[in-house]
Amino acid sequence: MIYPEEIPTVETLNFNESQKISEIIEGRNKPLLIKEAVAHWPIVKASREGKLSDYLAQFDCGRALVVFRAKAETGGRIFYNDSMDGFNFQRASGTLTSTLRALEAGEFADDYCYVGSTPVDHYLPGLRDQNDLGLDATGQLVSLWFGNRTRIAAHFDLPENLACVVSGRRRFTLFPPDQVANLYPGPLDFNPAGQTISMVDFYNPDFAKFPRYREALRSALVAEMEPGDVLYLPSMWWHQVEGLEDINVLINYWWRSTPTWSGLPQDALIHALLSIGGLPDEQRQAWGQLFQHFVVNRGQAKAHIPARCRGILADLDRNTSANVRNLLIDKLQKIT
Structure with a gap:
């Protein structure tokens, strides 16, 4: 078993309020953990005071969203079922505030809850007036992600990414793009959330079945994130994401370096x-x-x-x- 503490830590920078995030990451092609970069956000302060759902409720327009629910035996790993003709979780419907309050009340104590990419401006209009990075990038997509102690398999994204932890703790395990073959990606057109994922279980790797994964681990980096921290992920870097608390909330910014046309x-x-x-x-x-x-x-x-x-x-x-x-x-x- 390979434990995260055996993997080198991603480069880390302590945030200085005189700096702009866009200037810090300009020209970078490797991940960077920026500590306390959004610690001043009201949403982070509300979380630290135990008032997160109350704070978000004032922006919630009540639109239904999709909630992934997985049973205890999955260990929180959002993945395929054993026969790979479906998945090991069920899709349910709920609102953002009601789902978050259910998490706060411990209603998911015996199973796992995960809510993926939720466009902030669509579900929480006005939130960014008080909580925003103020990036210069055009065509940004700003999304909210939350749940309990779930594990999202390693995958890559086309856009560049800034991940901001606002509640709980997250662990990102990162692999450079050249490790694609060593991560054993699954199907392109049938996967849990629209993006091909690594078939390797990070906490129980089957090296007989996936021998090249040892090579991927030699290139891996880990970022342990707390509320207020921001992680920069360049385009195409593979990342496994874990929620380390009973309630974990993250806001991320995606943008492309090329025009949509x-x-x-x-x-x-x-x-x-x-x-x-x-x-x-x-x-x-x-x-x-x-x-x-x-x-x-x-x-x-x-x-x-x-x-x-x-x-x-x-x-x-x-x-x-x-x-x-x-x-x-x-x-x-x-x-x-």
């Missing part, structure tokens, strides 16, 4: 599986080299081509991107 990279992955996945091994390897050249090493691939002749290797704007997208749509519609 450029499309989603995972769509390209799915298309590649459709068009390349069935080819013989030698041909797949050859296409892999082409992707490495034209996509991964894009700057090198176009450097020797006159700028006026680069076509879709050139930097795309909204209009040329739309033309490329329409071309793809036309080609996909011709597939029979």
